[in-house]
Amino acid sequence: MENRRVTKNAHTNLLQLEEHLYTLVDVEKPNVFRNLFPYDEIPKIAFNDRIVPHNFPENIWITDTTFRDGQQSRTPYSTEQIVTLYDYLHKLGGPKGIIRASEFFLYSKKDRDAVYKCLERGYEFPEVTAWIRASKKDFELVKELGLKETGILVSCSDFHIFYKMKMTRRQAMEHYLSVVRECLETGVAARCHLEDITRSDIHGFVIPFCLELMKLSKEYNLPVKIRCCDTMGYGVNYPGAVIPRSVQGIIYGITNHAGVPSEWMEWHGHNDFYKAVSNSTTAWLYGACGVNCSLFGIGERTGNTPLEAMVFEYAQLKGTLDGMDTTVITELAEYYEKEIGYRVPSRTPFVGRNFNVTRAGIHADGLLKNEEIYNIFDTEKFLNRPAVVAVSNTSGLAGIAHWINTHFKLKDQNAVDKSHPVVALVKEWVDAEYESGRITVITDDELLDIIRQACEETATTMFGEN
Incomplete structure (x- = not known):
């Protein structure tokens, strides 16, 4: 301690003792920190309250x-x-x-x-x-x-x-x-x-x-x-x-x-x-x-x-x-799925299929009124991924129309509203599901099937198809 010089720290402008010179400690037996890593127990997190x-x-x-x-x-x-x-x-x-x-x-x-x-x-x-x-x-x-x-x-x-x-x-x-x-x-x-x-x-x-x-x-x-x-x-x-x-x-x-x-x-x-x-x-x-x-x-x-x-x-x-350019993240996820054959788990933040999908009915109602209530940031701006409402017994016609528009990326004059005949047929099917005792949300695959059927019944071109 007495031989260590006192120097000025250029970052803090405070005087400090010259750092200790660390030399190799060539032990005879390995130190595997068995007190922290007992293999037959869960590893320990210990504290000495030395703050850096x-x-x-x-x-x-x-x-x-x-x-x-x-x-x-x-x-x-x-x-x-x-x-x-x-x-x-x-x-x-x-x-x-x-x-x-x-x-x-x-x-x-x-x-x-x-x-x-x-x-x-x-x-x-x-x-x-x-x-x-x-x-x-x-x-x-x-x-x-x-x-x-x-x-x-x-x-x-x-x-x-x-x-x-x-x-x-x-x-x-x-x-x-x-x-x-x-x-x-x-x-x-x-x-x-x-x-x-x-x-x-x-x-x-x-x-x-x-x-x-x-x-x-x-x-x-x-x-x-x-x-x-x-x-x-x-x-x-x-x-x-x-x-x-x-x-x-x-x-x-x-x-x-x-x-x-x-x-x-x-x-x-x-x-x-x-x-x-x-x-x-x-x-x-x-x-x-x-x-x-x-x-x-x-x-x-x-x-x-x-x-x-x-x-x-x-x-x-x-x-x-x-x-x-964060929109590339979505492009990467799509490339992995379509070209590489790797599907990112659906709930993975930023890239999973459902990362910004609201499922709970009361949450969906809030999202439809103001997207910021249940979306982490403007996911459409940064990831080309608009917030999505999952369809349940509380979604209503507006919720179903919102799902169709976001899923098929329909905007402006191409967007459907709650008066669209396909939306009405989907709503009838959803109501019937919950009247029969269903308590879970409708899955994407189910919705796509019923939308396809509704399009056929109303002679409507399937959304997203030419």
Whole structure:
């Protein structure tokens, strides 16, 4: 304590003691934090009430792992699908490139073809980056393709170091540093994926390791980025929670004690405990510029942080979309369903078929009177998805007409009103359903069938058909 210098903090203008220098703690036995992670019990969330300050960067962004982690949990995308999705990501990210980068596998010809075609687009953002095995041959492949950055797996918990890799912490660190050095020697920036960080020894391994990575960065004058991977979704964002589960504790420790710039910090979350979105937002708030996501959260096990969710988190935190085109989110959902054959669960926020559908009768009545009462924002403006009222015994003629107009996207002179003969026939059928004892709302498929029958009876062209 006596040998540590007193310096002025350029951010707060307050005097502070020079940070403690963290050195590797090379333990003989793995520390797997059994007190927090008893395998035969539910994991514990413990607190020590050590609060770290907010450190929201001036610029924050999203990075994409749809073609890497997203492909590890589903049928691989075709080259054409990857290129189309990349185009969508570019359009969604807007002129400021809020979707900053996207990572690609390079193992197969299909993957490499996709990389070539995406590079041919000439977009500045999302930058095409790689994810490869830690080998000299793969580093050369990255360089051949003209990529400036690649991800490297550097597992950091004792679970992985001792049980998977069969190494000590020192051996693992030395191995990782040699691999990163090989990468930097090829002139490619390294992005270190600190796997399983929320079960790792932050002060005894992660911070000392990051300090060494910053030395390599300085030596080669190339960025060495840090991706904090909450591989098992153990991270929590509660103030005063203990590390390694504390998201803000991890971000604070790496930025302040290891000297990693916010611009090189990134959070990669999984949703095992339903915290992927809140943890990613917390990483932003406490000093990470980047959050790593996949479209619709598709990823290993419970999935990654949904990219579309962080678009709206960004807007809520910054007070602006900064040019992002959120209508692309709906286009993406439609593309997944029609071209890829993947149906997003119906209640998924922003993209599910029923995310802005009001079903309860009393709610429907309120929505019909004023849309804002039961709609989160102008979903038609931002997502091309107008608020919908589900049909029940309380919907009435107006509710049925509203359903038809929104479902078939009928506007102005094409819209139907409650006097339309088809609306009347549908109303008769709905009333009969509830008079016979039904208590549930009418499903979309049922409505489409009865509307089709009503159109035939009244010699009306089926809505939406020429």
